[in-house]
Structures are given as C-alpha cells and as structure tokens.
Amino acid sequence: MSIPDDLRIGVIGAGGRGRLARHSHKPGEGSRLVAGCDIVPAALESFREFAGDDVFTCEDYRELLDRDDIDAVFVTTPDYWHEEHALAALDAGKAVYLEKPMTITIDGCDRVLRKAHEKGVKLYLGHNMRHMSFVQKMKELIDSGAIGEVKAGWCRHFVAYGGDAYFKDWHADRSKATSMLLQKGAHDIDVLHWLCGGYSKRVTGFGNLSVYNQIQDRHDPAERGDASWHLENWPPLSQTGMNPVLDVEDLSMIMMNLDNGVLASYQQCHYSPDGWRNYTIIGTEGRIENFGDAPGNCVVRLWN
Structure with a gap:
C-alpha cells in the first residue's frame, strides 16, 4: 500500500x-x-x-x-x-x-x-472544546440515554486569575472583538448546542462592564499591552496597564430557546477567584454535571 x-x-x-x-x-x-x-x-x-x-x-x-x-x-x-x-x-x-x-x-x-x-x-x-475528554464523556452518556430526553442545559464560565488579560489588548475594544460573549462564549454555546442536540432559535441576554472600567491605569495606545495570563493577578481592581479603549462587558448572562424545545442558559464572569466551566444537562430520567474541566482535575457526575 x-x-x-x-x-x-x-x-x-x-x-x-x-x-x-x-x-x-x-x-x-x-x-x-x-x-x-x-x-x-x-x-x-x-x-x-x-x-x-x-x-x-x-x-x-x-x-x-x-x-x-x-x-x-x-x-x-x-x-x-x-x-x-x-x-x-x-x-x-x-x-x-x-x-x-x-x-x-x-x-x-x-x-x-x-x-x-x-x-x-x-x-x-x-470549536476545539468538543474534543475535550470530559465533554466527550458527557456526550457519550447523554447519547446512551442515561438521562433520558434532554430538556434543559446551562453553563457557568468562571474566568479566574489572569482573566484581566482580555482587557489589556485588542480584546477590550468592541470595534475589534464585538464582545467577550463572542470571544469566550463561542466555545461554551457550541458545547451546549452539541450536548443538548439543537441550535438556538431565540436568544435574550444581558451584559455589563462592571469592574474593569473602574481601573484608570491604561497603557499607551502605541504599546501592545501585556495580555499574557498571569495567575498571580489578583484582585481584579488592583490591575494596571489596561487597554486605552475598554468597552466590552466583563459579565454576561444569556438564555436560549433551542429548535428542539430545550431551554439553555450561559453565564460568564471575568473576575472570579476560581477558573473553570461548569455544564449541567437535565433530562427526563436524570442529570449530568462536570466539576472542574482540566485533565486530572475533573469529575463528571451522573444522577439518574
């Protein structure tokens, strides 16, 4: 051959x-x-x-x-x-x-x-998160019928230490990024659609720039800014060198009505002290949820 x-x-x-x-x-x-x-x-x-x-x-x-x-x-x-x-x-x-x-x-x-x-x-x-081991395991269990017919799903995304990085370069500029919901939520909403077996047909949501706009220390527009993830960057309001243009949200919540009748929600926060994604899917015969999302630090639990 x-x-x-x-x-x-x-x-x-x-x-x-x-x-x-x-x-x-x-x-x-x-x-x-x-x-x-x-x-x-x-x-x-x-x-x-x-x-x-x-x-x-x-x-x-x-x-x-x-x-x-x-x-x-x-x-x-x-x-x-x-x-x-x-x-x-x-x-x-x-x-x-x-x-x-x-x-x-x-x-x-x-x-x-x-x-x-x-x-x-x-x-x-x-959309690489479909290939993450815990997401694949959740999909496998859902497809096996372990929780029955899916009726609801939600994701909470906690962006922890280092989450300020997105507010120190072009990501913070709405004209270049549209929103943090698009930048980060693109992953999670794709996973929710995949696990729930449908796509959103109606969406409502809210977002707010509630913390990082309070920081007045901004880097020079001619500089690129330090957008590296530094896990020691805490608390959020102590950060410096923010992007000169900072007009995207640091907190957002949306609700989705999928084309198969499933209801889903997504919440994202960029100033949480812990960092991980938590998915919960509920069906007619059970519930499945992950705790942690990193290799070696993740458990998928099933109740049915």
Whole structure:
C-alpha cells in the first residue's frame, strides 16, 4: 500500500494562537507545515526554528496564498482579521481551518460561509472544546440515554486569575472583538448546542462592564499591552496597564430557546477567584454535571 503524500499546510498568523498549528506538523505521517505568515518578525523566527529553515515565511498573507505548494491553511490571526484572511484563502482554493469566532459580525460569517459553498472548499471552524475528554464523556452518556430526553442545559464560565488579560489588548475594544460573549462564549454555546442536540432559535441576554472600567491605569495606545495570563493577578481592581479603549462587558448572562424545545442558559464572569466551566444537562430520567474541566482535575457526575 502506498503512503499518501503529506497535506501541505500554511499558517496565517504564525505567532500566538498560531502555535496550535504546530500539532499538525508530522512529516511523513500525513501533514506538515510548509509556510508561515506573520507581521511580527520574532513569530516567523520561532516558526522557522520549529518547522525548519526550508519553510517559506512572509509578512504578507497574499504571498502565502499565491503558492501552489500549499493545500490547506490555518487562519489564526486576531478575530478582526478572520473575515479578510478566510475569504482570501477560500478564494485561493485552500482548505481552511479558521479559529473561532468565524468573524466578528453576522454578515461577515454569512460571507465566509457563502464563499466556502461557492468554491466547494472545506472550511473547519476551531470549536476545539468538543474534543475535550470530559465533554466527550458527557456526550457519550447523554447519547446512551442515561438521562433520558434532554430538556434543559446551562453553563457557568468562571474566568479566574489572569482573566484581566482580555482587557489589556485588542480584546477590550468592541470595534475589534464585538464582545467577550463572542470571544469566550463561542466555545461554551457550541458545547451546549452539541450536548443538548439543537441550535438556538431565540436568544435574550444581558451584559455589563462592571469592574474593569473602574481601573484608570491604561497603557499607551502605541504599546501592545501585556495580555499574557498571569495567575498571580489578583484582585481584579488592583490591575494596571489596561487597554486605552475598554468597552466590552466583563459579565454576561444569556438564555436560549433551542429548535428542539430545550431551554439553555450561559453565564460568564471575568473576575472570579476560581477558573473553570461548569455544564449541567437535565433530562427526563436524570442529570449530568462536570466539576472542574482540566485533565486530572475533573469529575463528571451522573444522577439518574
């Protein structure tokens, strides 16, 4: 049996979240990184150190997409660049892994989906939490009928020490992120939909910028800001170096009516002293819930 050639992958946004693409670099085993693009020279240097000096690197994503030795592309740039980069990659006929959120507007999402359909090109959205072990176990138990027919579900997301990081760079600017609900809730709402077996048809919600707006220490607009996660950053109001523009919510709550009749809710808080996601799903014959969400520190409990 002949071994198929490796899928040749390019990365637009090789730094930061683009490091996730490195998991796909398995030369001779089915896929390898052949090109990387980033506007930060240090990110390209790190990419070459990992993938080898023979990989192609550039600062203009159009140079990467013009190459015919690339089969697929990771788009892992900041959210507000997703639409432009994804549309260009799909137009070039490249299969696309697009980090969530798809784009920061509904119209932008429609344009990306339309383009993928028109071009007949594969598009995969980075909803990685479906692959987390505790979520998979909950899905397995629900599908086995252990709690009967699902009727309700909710998620509480506590963003703990280090949660201030989102308020120190572009994530805090509504014009570039839309909201923290989109940035973080995209994961959890996808999981709720998956576990509950339906998609939202009606939604209502509230959000508030209730804590971080009180901090007056802001970094210079010309600086990038320290958006690293520092677990020792506590309490929230003692933080410094916040983004000059800070107009997204740090607390949000929504309720959803799914197309299969299930009711669901989602709450998110960015100044909690503990950090984890808690999912609860209730059916006609039982309830399932996780405590903790990290490997080695997570328990899934079932009552029926």
